[in-house]
Amino acid sequence: MTIERFKEMLDCHGTKLDTWPKSEQLPARQLLLHSEEARTLLKFDEGIEALLKASPAKKAPAFLVGNIMDRIKK
Template structure:
């Protein structure tokens, strides 16, 4: 199935998530609809959003929990760029 111009990839979604946080009200207006469309069909996008939303709670937890491997991998990938 061909992608339309408005489609968002999981990579684009995660980049915007990293830049603007888990509250879509803080995202550029033109990115919200494609993000919601992706969230409606992508478990990966839903998981990424849930993880990003949980980070403030995790930061306050005592003792500090170990970061999920997927988060560590995303951070390390960005550091290497």
């Protein structure tokens, strides 16, 4: 697996390699064993995922949702 392919897979499937397509898991694990860049990319994305989980998205105020829905209906 190339670094570029690894980046694509991280973007598409996240940091949990077990959720990646089966055919990509072993090549990704092998790349991680031999590539500092791949390990750095994985750790960076793990940090991003942790930040996203730590600060849940806030809901839009009801008036804003109403305004958006009204515009969609037009």
